[in-house]
Amino acid sequence: MTMTPPRFALLRRVTCLACFGLALVAATPRADAQISLLQQTVAEATMGDESLASFYRDRGFEPLWAGADAASLERRSALLAAMAQTTAHGLPSWQGEIDALLAELRAAQTLTERGRAEVAVSRAYLKFARALQTGILEPGRVVRDIRREVPYRSADELLMLVADNPPRSAMRKLSPATREYARLMREKFTLERRIARGGWGPQVPSGKYERGMSGPGVIALRNRLIAMDYLAPTARAGFDSTMHDAVELFQADHGLIVDGIVGGDTLRAMNVDADERLRSVLVAMERERWMNLPGGLGKRHIRVNLPEFMARVYDDDKLTFETRAVIGARGDDRESPEFSDEMEHMVVNPSWYVPRSIVVNEYLPLLRQNPYSVGHIEITDSRGRRVNRAAGFSQYGPQSFPFSMRQPPGPKNALGQVKFMFPNRYNIYLHDTPSQHLFADDVRAYSHGCIRLDDPYDLAYVLLAPQSDDPKGLFQSRLRGGRESRIDLETHVPVHLMYRTAYTTPKGHVQYRHDIYGRDAAIWRALERAGVSLEVGRS
Structure with missing residues (x-):
């Protein structure tokens, strides 16, 4: 029996909204009293949420999604179709939200129910739009030293995007429009296809490999380079000049010493599996969303x-x-x-005005032992006057040290x-x-x-x-x-x-670097907790 891929099954279910729209056209009179009831419900449902209420006030509380017209139907369909493709962006599946919206829309038979459904769809859209546009994580809450101010758009701006543009075009405008994001997404698909076929194969055994060598280790190296697209398929079993060039290209793409010799750092990078590289790409896509500035x-x-x-x-x-x-x-x-x-x-x-942390943690212990140490640094009081070192500094601790330190201009x-x-x-x-x-x-x-x-x-x-x-x-x-x-x-x-431990060059080469501070590992754990998975073979 042929199984329907989950995404296509979900997209097919979304089309049932056309029936919902036709039913509304047939069953809903256009009397002013009934329109007012729908609008009144929308007004009541947005109370307490000023950003949402402001958008609807400006349009007289007319519905954006739950109307009986073709434009509203097109917006609903475009939103649900876009939600069905969130995993292509390295985001969690939105299937639960889609199911909830479909249920609410199907159940909306009265004008009051339609008004509530209208606001529910807007809230779901805003959650989805912000995730796709500026990410699902708050960076500073994941890693303290990510002090980035994420450029969140207002509810009014996001809703006006849908109101003023063809719906499918509006959905496409949500994700970052940068070349970097497009190239990262392409690398994501490439890695997923490779992983679905078994990844890059067996790891290269420990050792050192260079031109002129042969044996099982060199064959494993050859096969891995082929799987990674650094070497054209070949049956040659020796480490020849072609393989040497392929290794150099791999080293350049991974920030390693480019010498064509495989061992140490190059071997460790070579043996990183495709799953790990895919995690780096998904983290990089989230990071790119955090920097999705309106003006670039x-x-x-x-x-x-x-x-x-x-x-x-x-x-x-x-x-x-x-x-x-x-x-x-x-x-x-x-x-x-x-x-x-x-x-x-x-x-x-x-x-150089020495930061307080360096003064008390590094220089003060030296000054307490020898007041004439770090003689290239001036010690000054609160008025900028130089302090006589002869009095010593043993009486001061990190909290009580009252002086500043400055290194004058000079070649050192x-x-x-x-x-x-x-x-x-x-x-x-x-x-x-x-x-x-x-x-x-x-x-x-x-x-x-x-x-x-x-x-x-x-x-x-x-x-x-x-x-x-x-x-x-x-x-x-x-x-x-x-x-x-x-x-x-x-x-x-x-x-x-x-x-960025994964980033691209203008020519499309994907570069990988070591996660020196461990920040990407922390972000990946947070993404997993939020529902992101590798989704191998499903995008």
Whole structure:
């Protein structure tokens, strides 16, 4: 017996709403008194929910969904059809909500019942629309350091989208319209199909594999590369130059040292199963929904992808500059947070005003033992006067230490010679660093939370180019002056500190990175609790 796939069965059930609409046309007179009763019921049902009541007041409490006209029927059908496809977006199945709405709509025989059904459909639509548009999780409640302000739309805006547009078009406009979201969804389907066929096959045995080798391990490596689409199907059993090139491409896509040798980190990444990669993609789709800003990320903007240790400038969605980055070290109070803000200015030859947490946790213990330690740092009182170290600091604890600490400008300043400011409550910014050796590492998590840049001067030139005929000359003249100097940006630049362990390139390559802070694992657990599953073979 042939089984009907659950999604198509659900879509077929949705079509029964046409019967409901025809029944209303035949059975419902258009008397003003009866219309008023429906409208009165809608008004009563929206009391206490000002956002919903406002929308209906503006339309005289006329129904959007539960009318007897063809437009209302089309809206109902489009909504329920869209709800039936939520798993394609990595969201929980909406079947329970669909069943409840179908039951309420079928039972709505009187005008009062239709008015209540109208509001019930609107509430269900708003829940669905917000999930598809801006995600099902509140990020800060899942991970403390995700300080992102999710761009929730108002009920009035979401309902007007349906009222003013063809219904199916309105439903399509709910999910993020970014190329990144589309490419992630495509990767989701690709992984699901692969998993349904058994995944990527047996893992590659432990060991080290390089060009010129052969044997069972190399065959397992060959088969896995073929399954992952890095190598064309072949019967060759040796590690030849073609396999070497395939390994290098895999390494590049996973942020590894590109040397064509399989062992250590490359072997571990190679043996991650397709299910785990699919989880990363589903988390990335939820994260993309959290950043579904009405105007996009900005005509010109900066993205820092923390697990990738990279900072990039985009103009009109095209990459125009990139540089390696150092992010916050793993552990409490040092991990870089996630948020968005606007860069307003840069400071050339900055002073470093030492954060209170570093003062009391790192420097005070040293000063209590030796008041002349950390001599490159000035200690000042509340009036900015330098403190005489001879009196010592053994009498102070973390709560009672009354002084501030500052490192003057100079080549050894902890911030280097330029910092880029997007004022925020977390005291996070981008800056130069004298510790250039750190950029040679693959995993660059060393800071106290701020983002250190490998090529800060070049970033300064890029940012100043729109407002100066000689951006390099402008910057260098301030730098040579030696004094702390502020340069305002005439046009502020949005900065997005992001966290993506799965992301795509403009050419469609999907990149994967290690979940360095464990945030994606926490998000996946929250998604599972909300009802998300891998849905293998069902999308």
